[in-house]
Amino acid sequence: xAKTTQPISMDSYEGQEVNITCSHNNIATNDxxxxxxxxxxxxxxxxxxxxxxxVTNEVASLFIPADRKSSTLSLPRVSLSDTAVYYCLxxxxxxxxxxxxxxxxxxxxxx
Amino acid sequence: GAVVSQHPSRxxxxxxxxxxxxxxSLDFQATTMFWYRQFPKQSLMLMATSNEGSKATYEQxxxxxxxxxxxxxxxxxxxxxxxxxxxDSSFYICSARLRLAGSYNEQFFGPGTRLTVL
Numbered sequence: 001x002a003k004t005t006q007p008i009s010m011d012s013y014e015g016q017e018v019n020i021t022c023s024h025n026n027i028a029t030n031d032x033x034x035x036x037x038x039x040x041x042x043x044x045x046x047x048x049x050x051x052x053x054x055v056t057n058e059v060a061s062l063f064i065p066a067d068r069k070s071s072t073l074s075l076p077r078v079s080l081s082d083t084a085v086y087y088c089l090x091x092x093x094x095x096x097x098x099x100x101x102x103x104x105x106x107x108x109x110x111x
Numbered sequence: 112g113a114v115v116s117q118h119p120s121r122x123x124x125x126x127x128x129x130x131x132x133x134x135x136s137l138d139f140q141a142t143t144m145f146w147y148r149q150f151p152k153q154s155l156m157l158m159a160t161s162n163e164g165s166k167a168t169y170e171q172x173x174x175x176x177x178x179x180x181x182x183x184x185x186x187x188x189x190x191x192x193x194x195x196x197x198x199d200s201s202f203y204i205c206s207a208r209l210r211l212a213g214s215y216n217e218q219f220f221g222p223g224t225r226l227t228v229l
Contacts, residue, residue, distance in 0.1 A: 043220030
């Protein structure tokens with residue numbers, strides 16, 4: 001399973017765009033990249049998933065360069081309620097299903 | 112999205128007792144469920160993979176006789192912490208894998224169970 005590296009913490013202010021980058025140098029051909037959000041004392045919540053280039057949904061965008069050795073989660077115009085821990089995971093698509101969580105990035109949004 | 116529930120949400124027990132935590136997929140069938148443990152300020156640690164109708168697969172370092180997992184139906188998996196001790200106090204989270212033909216096997220997480228062993 002590919003190891004991921006993320007910043008331990010980030011600070012931002014309301015209304016700003018936040019970009020969290022994750023490194024996954026040994027990503028395999030069949031691996032997908034998925035980001036989860038976790039609030040204190042809650043289970044993780046799926047944010048977005050991608051394989052290459054750019055994926056966008058109603059809450060975030062995911063940018064993946066051609067070499068796929070990193071990915072960037074982009075949260076547009078964050079609010080206080082986006083304060084949470086964000087996890088980047090790399091895993092096989094449509095196989096095993098085992099998810100291994102890294103340390104995550106603790107995002108703090110200030111007023 | 113699909114909903115996964117856990118019961119209880121919070122439990123306090125005395126040292127030496129056993130505690131059972133239930134994980135249910137409410138609106139879908141889950142052939143595979145996963146159990147995680149999370150200590151304060153730490154990431155989720157996968158404990159075991161639970162497959163319906165078969166024995167669970169435990170991660171290295173997780174005692175299978177202490178953390179008993181039963182996946183008796185396609186919607187229910189249980190984790191029993193036997194002879195609990197204070198060091199077992201943690202946040203236990205389950206997830207269930209939704210498998211659709213020809214699509215990604217997305218996992219949905221339960222809300223977690225806070226176990227405190229006195």
